[in-house]
Amino acid sequence: MTNLQNCLDSCSIYVGTYQKYNNGSLYCKWLNLSDYSDYDELLTAMYELHSDESEPEFMFQDYEHCSFFEKLGLIGESYISKEIYEIAEQINDSSYDIEVFESYVDCVGKMDFSSVCDGVMNYYVGEYSDDETFAQYMLEESIPESLPNFIYIDWEATARNLMYDYYSSDGYYFRA
Known part of the structure; x- marks a missing residue:
């Protein structure tokens, strides 16, 4: 198991599209973020999953164990940040668990990850x-x-x- 997998191991997103949803289909699939080495690989998997659409507009109908990333604004109903893998790697490279970072945000409020990281370290x-x-x-x-x-x-x-x-x-x- 790589360091990147440690932080993202329990983070999953349920990926569908707005077109399918609007047409009454809930065809989706759970994707575990740790199964992909970076954002581009995840994006490729999402496009392959919905290859029956020419330009799929992804809809994350559910996500699990991503509350920290949600608090930082890195994931939402129709958005996942390219930075999510870089931030996960920084957390894994630190000597702290993701729960410490999440608790810091709970204490001081939402801010950019650089400020959160500095706060935890200091x-x-x-x-x-x-x-x-x-x-x-x-x-x-x-x-x-x-x-x-x-x-x-x-x-x-x-x-x-x-x-x-x-x-x-x-x-x-x-x-x-």
Whole structure:
């Protein structure tokens, strides 16, 4: 399995055409993006699938596991960006899973991929089960080992205050 397949492995599109749809036909086929090495190869497969039309206008009647690409505007009902394979390759070449990139977009909003990539590289802190665990991890080194055992730390309140300077989504944490 190549790196490119890792990111795109679960991304599939259900490719039909507007002409077939308008004529009452739902003839389509699921295409897994990882089965193609690049956008041009995918496009060739779509043209071959609908070779009975002279100029097919593709309609993606459904797509699965492409929410990150959808959030970036790389895929929609009648559009798939040429950049989708390049972006998938950049994600696979990074040391982060696609979920980290998706969580960053959830935290800060839609932006171009270059900005998302920069944000992940510069602001990603890690993955934690909850805010309290994150707060404990962040502050453990600054708490002296000789702290008397009668001192109680309210981790919930500490986490609430700490989160003013951080974002989180699905367990992934980023500096604000």
